[in-house]
Amino acid sequence: xxxxxxxxxxxxxxxxxxxxxxxxxxxxxxxxxxxxxxxxxxxxxxxxxxxxxxxxxxxxxxxxxxxxxxxxxxxxxxxxxxxxxxxxxxxxxxxxxxxxxxxxxxxxxxxxxxxxxxxxxxxxxxxxxxxxxxxxxxxxxxxxxxxxxxxxxxxxxxxxxxxxxxxxxxxxxxxxxxxxxxxxxxxxxxxxxxxxxxxxxxxxxxxxxxxxxxxxxxxxxxxxxxxxxxxxxxxxxxxxxxxxxxxxxxxxxxxxxxxxxxxxxxxxxxxxxxxxxxxxxxxxxxxxxxxxxxxxxxxxxxxxxxxxxxxxxxxxxxxxxxxxxxxxxxxxxxxxxxxxxxxxxxxxxxxxxxxxxxxxxxxxxxxxxxxxxxxxxxxxxxxxxxxxxxxxxxxxxxxxxxxxxxxxxxxxxxxxxxxxxxxxxxx
Ligand code: AMP
Ligand code: MG
Numbered sequence: 001x002x003x004x005x006x007x008x009x010x011x012x013x014x015x016x017x018x019x020x021x022x023x024x025x026x027x028x029x030x031x032x033x034x035x036x037x038x039x040x041x042x043x044x045x046x047x048x049x050x051x052x053x054x055x056x057x058x059x060x061x062x063x064x065x066x067x068x069x070x071x072x073x074x075x076x077x078x079x080x081x082x083x084x085x086x087x088x089x090x091x092x093x094x095x096x097x098x099x100x101x102x103x104x105x106x107x108x109x110x111x112x113x114x115x116x117x118x119x120x121x122x123x124x125x126x127x128x129x130x131x132x133x134x135x136x137x138x139x140x141x142x143x144x145x146x147x148x149x150x151x152x153x154x155x156x157x158x159x160x161x162x163x164x165x166x167x168x169x170x171x172x173x174x175x176x177x178x179x180x181x182x183x184x185x186x187x188x189x190x191x192x193x194x195x196x197x198x199x200x201x202x203x204x205x206x207x208x209x210x211x212x213x214x215x216x217x218x219x220x221x222x223x224x225x226x227x228x229x230x231x232x233x234x235x236x237x238x239x240x241x242x243x244x245x246x247x248x249x250x251x252x253x254x255x256x257x258x259x260x261x262x263x264x265x266x267x268x269x270x271x272x273x274x275x276x277x278x279x280x281x282x283x284x285x286x287x288x289x290x291x292x293x294x295x296x297x298x299x300x301x302x303x304x305x306x307x308x309x310x311x312x313x314x315x316x317x318x319x320x321x322x323x324x325x326x327x328x329x330x331x332x333x334x335x336x337x338x339x340x341x342x343x344x345x346x347x348x349x350x351x352x353x354x355x356x357x358x359x360x361x362x363x364x365x366x367x368x369x370x371x372x373x374x375x376x377x378x379x380x381x382x383x384x385x386x387x388x389x390x391x392x393x394x395x396x397x398x399x400x401x402x403x404x405x406x407x408x409x410x411x412x413x414x415x416x417x418x419x420x421x422x423x424x425x426x427x
Contacts, residue, residue: 009286012330012369018282019295019331020348022313025341026254028181034169037161039226040179041340046155048172051145056106060140063097063119063129064089064110067137078128083107099126106141113140148172158343180340185222186249188232189215190242190261190270191319196234213393214259214324218317221328222257224426225336237261242269246277250298250312254339257332260319263292270316274298278311286407288368289323289390292316293331320390326371326402329425351424353404355416360384362411369407373399374419382419 010018029043058064069077080096083089085103092098092109100106100113112135122128148154154172155165161177169177194212195205205211212234222229230253235245242261249256261270262283271294274280280296287293294316315332317324334348342348359381362372373385373395382403385395402425403411404418411417 009284009291009368010282012285012287015282015285015293015295016331016334016350019335020338022281022295022297023335023338026180026183026339029178030181031176031178034166034175034177037166037169037177037179038163039224040161040177040182041226041337041342042155042157042159042161043178043180043341045153045157046169046172046174046177048148048150048152048154050148050172051150052148052171053142053144053146055144057142058100058102058104058106058113058140059142060113060115061101062113062115062117062140063131064092064100064106064113065097065131065135066092066094066110067112067135069095069097070131070134073132073134075131076122076128077131079126081107097129097131111137111141115140156343158341160337160340160342160344160347182226182228183255183336183339184230184253185227185255185257186230186232186253187215187218187222187257188245188249189234189259190237191234192237192267194234213321214317214319217321217325218257218259218328221332222336225333226340227255227336237267237269239269239273242273243277246273246298246314247301250277250300253312255313255315255336256298257315257317259317259324262294262316262318270294274314274316278314280314285327286368287327287330288366288370289320290318290327290330290371291368292318292323293327318390321393322373322390322396325393325396329422330371333425350404351420353418353420356419357381358384358403358411358413358415358417360411361413362405362409365408365410366405367407370403370405371420372403372405374403375400376419382417 032040077097079099080093081089082099083104084101088105089098089107092107098107114131114135118133120130154168189212193208193210195209197211219229219231232245232249235241258270261268274296278296278298280294282295284291285293296314297311298314300310300312317327337347359377360383372388374382377383385398401419401421404420
C-alpha cells in the first residue's frame, strides 16, 4: 500500500495574494463627522475649495517692513499700525513698519518680517524701532497657498485617515467626510473547553476548561481595523450548532471570522460546515504559527439583503492563541484594509522588515516559514522569547516584533535576521 500523497502547503505570499483577490472593496459609503473619522478610509478625493493659508501672513512676532526702506542695519522706522492675528491691516505706509504677530495677514506693500528679537524699541513705547538685521524679501512670510492650492487633491480616495489627515481636512473647512462604510464582521469562538472570564472564577474552573482569550484580542483587533463587530460568543463543537451559527451570521455580515475548530480532528466542525454552506478556497498555509488558516465563503439565503453577490466572506483562524493573533495581523489585516478600499499597496503587503542582529540561536530549522516572537534589546540586537509554542500568549505580549525566518533556516547568534515591528502590523 502506498502512503497518500499530501499536497504541499500554500506559501504565505501566495495565500495573501489569493486572499486579496477575493477582497473586493465595499461600495457603500457614509458621511461621518471629521472628528470621528480617524481610521476610516476616504471614499472620494478631497479637493480644496480654497488656498491654505488664504493670504500671505507672518510666521513670527515682529515687524512687517518694505525691504527697500532699510538701507542699513540699525535704521529706525516709525510703527504705523498694529496687526494681531485675525485682523486685516491697512496698506503699509512707505517709510514705516507695522507691528505684526504670528499668523496675522501681511499688510499690502510689506515684503518681509523682521523678528522681534532683531529689533530694539526707540524710547519706551513702541512708536518706532531700530531694525538691527536687514531681511531678505519674503523673510518670515508664509505664502498664500503654500500649504494647499485651490483645486488640488489634498487627500486621495483610498487614504486611511490618521490624526494629521483629520487636521488637514479641517483646514479645508470640512466638518464631514465621505468614507467607506465599516465592514460588518461576525466573530465567534469555537471550543467546548472555553469559559468566559467572569463566568467561573479561576479556582472553580472544571478540569480541561480554559478561558477564552482569542475572543478578547480578536474583537479589539477587528475594531482597531475599522470593523463593526457582532460578537456571537462561543459555538459548541457540534456540526448542527456550527451550521446554524454560520447560516445566521452570513445573512447580515460581510465577513464571518472564527477561531478554532479548523484543523483535521473530528471535533473540528468549521471546515466541513463551510463546505456544506459554501466553499473553501484556501486552507492551510506553510507558516508557523498559523498553519490551519482557512478562507472561503458562505452562501446567503436568497433575499436576505445580500450586498456581496449573495455570499459572505469566511475566515477561519487557528484556535491556538498565538497562531490566531499572528495570522490576523499577517492576513486578516490586509484583507480588512482592502475591503475598506485602502489604495496604498504597501498597506496590503507585509511591512518592511528591519535587518537586525540575532542575539539568540535557532539551532533546528523548521520546514515552514516561521514568525518568531522577538524583542529589540538595548544593544541594537534582537532577543527571542524562550517559549515559542503557539499556545503561549505571553510571547506575543512580551514581543515588539516578529522575526520572519525562511523555511529550513537555522539562526546563530550574530546572524542578520528580518524583524517586522508589531507596531507596523497594528497600524
Ligand atoms: P483548535 O484549533 O480548536 O483545535 O484549538 C487549538 C488549541 O487552541 C486548543 O488547545 C484550544 O483549547 C485552544 N483554543 C481554541 N480556541 C481558543 C480560544 N478562544 N481562547 C484560547 N484558547 C483557544
Ligand atoms: Mg477546538
